[in-house]
Amino acid sequence: MHAWYIFAHRDLLGNLKHIDPLQACALRMMETMADFTHILATRPDFDDSDREWLHHLVADWQVIADLSFADLLLVLQKGDGSYVVAEQCRPSTVMTLRIDDVVGNEIKDDMIDELDTTMRSNDVVRSTVLRDVGRSTVCNVYAPVRHNGKTLGVVIRETNMSTRESNGRYESESINAGKQLFEMIPREQFPYHDPVMNQRHNARVSDGFILLTVDGVVRYSSPNAISCFRRLGAVTTMQGQYLSEIGTQLLHTKDPVPEALPLVLAGKAAVDSELNANRSVISIRSLPLYGANGRSGALILCRDVTELRRRDQELQTKDATISEIHHRVKNNLQAVSALLRLQARKTKSDEVKKELAEAQRRVQTIAMVHEGLSQTADEMVDYDKVISNLLKMTVDLATMRDQHIHIDYIGSFGMMPAQDATPLSLVLTELITNAVEHGFEGRKDGRITISVGRGGNNLNVVVEDDGSGLDTEEDNGMARSSGSGLGTQIINTFVTNDFGGTVHWEPRREGGTRVILDMRLRAAQDLQEDSNATDL
Structure with a gap:
């Protein structure tokens, strides 16, 4: 439900005795559904760039709340002149004033005059009175949100006066930096015009911050920031030194140097980077500080991410190892397939040649599944890509020189674990081979259609051909297969025993044969249960 509907009916909530109780309850529920995106939608005078600017603001204003030890509220004006809270931000460095979610709430009347004044102003406006929020005495400061020469709304900074009673150097520097932002x-x-950094950097004020002069000299560094650089090997006092020189001295000849690192260490641009030295890594973000006359310095956020990068490296190594294992398994299976092919050439028995050719095809089927797994970082494979190439190869091997068999696909298998992909591939290749060898025996062309329906772990596959008909492909309710009948055993064993499913053969209305497979993917079920357990 859109926020405009909520606001249009808010006047009804003020006098509930004239409203049906169920309607009043519904209106209250809709009011709680108001969120930032919906509230922005109530402002038709905002263009896309205005909305994007506000989204950037709320994506990055946490640093202001943390530095200022204050709650932030973004309020927008409605058509009737009242104001509504569009978004809020609680500080992570001090106890919040706002325990309850106030997004969607209207601002009280005693603040309307100050908000109106701020909307007409091009600078911050400080409240002339102290207000009570719960049991706390609060001082409000208002900043008009300007974009492309127009005022979009107001950010209210709510400061709990009890947090200002005894401030040391850390608190004073932090609050002053927050005021500048x-x-x-x-x-x-x-917010800064380049929002890319918001997506990659996760350092917080509490992780450590450094204040630079306009020339890049360290004016103040918090204890956590000092600890970050100590882990990188810094031994000199940071204050009074150029941060760029401190960072340069920590690097060795072969240490990686990201392109953005010099800009971050100088504090000249709103970018982020990483400093990797002494087997430690810190993530660094630069927030230039501007005054009315231009850049006045910079705030540098830093966080020790050594352990995070070590875990990332372990995961990458594990993924690479798994991928290499699948690659080697594929190579070994292809070697076995080649040996079977050589053995088939040596034998003089046509029956033995046919059996060896079937064995070669089955080994090659498993090899192709492992080839798909070797190209991914986990145990999941894009089965649509694997089976498409696999069945094309199966048809090529099974058809005669003058035959042309086409395969069509309807639906999608999706991602699938290797435990499911391998037996399912064997089942489908056996069905395709059976159709080509028996359904199209003596024919020049034909068409096979594979229809897939998947809902979670339930999989329904229908294999249809326009061949000679059911009598040529089915024997006593089971698939006919050349040689020893191993193909029949493969289809029924995997479908019934491994997937707990069924195989049903029936004639196709337009002529040919239809095979219906109903299965439940067992490995996918295990992965889903593991995922649910992790979420809990």
Whole structure:
């Protein structure tokens, strides 16, 4: 339900005795559904760039709340002149003033005049009175959100006055940096115009921050920031030193140097990077600080991510190892297939040649599944790609020189674990081979259609051909197969025993044969259960 519907009916909620109880309950429920995107939709005067600017603001304003030790509220004006809370941000460095979610709530009347004043202003506006939020005394400061010369809304910074009673150097530097960022909002200097960094950097103020002068000299570094650089091998006092020189001295000849690192260490651009030295890694983000007359310095956020990168490396090594194993298994199976082919050439018995050719095809089927697994980082394979190439190869091997058999696909198998992919591939290749060898025996062309329906772990596959008919492909309810009948055993064993499914043969209405497979993917079920257990 859109927010405009909620706001249009908010006046009804003020006098519930005239409303049916069920309607009042429904309106309250719809009111709680209001979110940032819905509220933005109530402003037809906002264009796409305005909405994007506000999205960037709320994506990056956590740093202001943490530095300022204050709650932030973004409020937008409605058509009737009232204001609604569009988004809120709680600080992670101090106890929040706002325990309840206030998004969608209207601002009280005693703040309307100050908000109106801010909407007409090009600078921050400080409240002249102290207000009570719960049991706390709060001082409000308002910043108009400006974009392309127009005011979109107001950010309210709510400061709990009890947090200002005894501040040391850390608190004072943090609050001043937060004020500078806050005052950049009306000048369209915050959020920064390049939002890419918001997606990659996860350092917080509490992880460590450094304040630089306009020349890149360290003016202040928090204890956690000092610890980050100590782990990289820094031994000198950071204050009074160029951060770029400190970082350069930590690097060795063969250490990786990201392209953005010099910009981050100088604090000249809103970018992020990593500093890797002494077998430790810190993630660094630069937030330039601007005054009315230009850049005045920079705030550098840093976080020790050594353990995170070590785990990433372990995962990459594990994935590479698994991929290599599948690649080697594929190579070994192909070698076995080649040996079977050589053995078939040596024998003089046509029956033995046919049996060896079937064995070669089955080995090659398993090899192709492992080839698909060798190209992925996990045990999942894009089965549609695997089976498409596999069945094309199966048809080529089974057809005579002058035959032309086409395969069509309807639906999608999706991603599938190797435990399911291998036996299913054997089942489908046996069915295709059976159709080609028996359904199209003596014919020049034909068509096979594979229809797939998958719902979670349930899989339904229908294999149809326009061949000679059921009598040529089925024997006593089971698939006919050349040689020893191993193909029949493969189909029925895997479908019934391994997948707990059924195989049903029936004549195709237009002529030919239809085989219906109903199965439940067992390995997919195991993975789903593991995922659910992890979520819990």
